[in-house]
Amino acid sequence: MPSTLDPRTVPTSVKAPHGARIFEITWADRKSYKLPHRILRGYCPCAGCQGHGSGIHFIDAGDPELRNIAQVGNYALEFGWGDAHTTGIYTFTYLRKLCDLYAQHGDALPEKVPDLGEV
Numbered sequence: 001m002p003s004t005l006d007p008r009t010v011p012t013s014v015k016a017p018h019g020a021r022i023f024e025i026t027w028a029d030r031k032s033y034k035l036p037h038r039i040l041r042g043y044c045p046c047a048g049c050q051g052h053g054s055g056i057h058f059i060d061a062g063d064p065e066l067r068n069i070a071q072v073g074n075y076a077l078e079f080g081w082g083d084a085h086t087t088g089i090y091t092f093t094y095l096r097k098l099c100d101l102y103a104q105h106g107d108a109l110p111e112k113v114p115d116l117g118e119v
């Protein structure tokens with residue numbers, strides 16, 4: 001996991017303010033991002049959401065509540081959603097990519113970037 005030493009892929013704080021429908025994350029390079037739950041949930045990289053095709057596609061799962069955030073080892077976060085989906089593991093590298101793409105495209109991200117490539 002060489003990327004874990006890259007400050008762009010080391011989170012220093014994560015927040016999910018209750019009721020805000022926004023996930024906030026700050027990285028070791030001091031950049032902060034806010035991702036709507038709809039975007040974060042919609043780009044869930046797990047096999048259950050994505051099937052076995054290549055690339056990560058937006059699957060509109062609405063705007064569920066973010067109930068739980070757990071760190072997985074030193075490389076990923078796992079999110080537990082109000083729609084009972086708890087198997088999505090987002091590597092830091094993937095999460096940062098999603099942050100940068102959302103910062104660039106905003107709510108139009110799913111239309112602008114239909115395929116995010118590999119995790």
Ligand SMILES: [Zn+2]
Pocket residue numbers: 044045046047048049050085087088
């Ligand atoms: Zn999933």
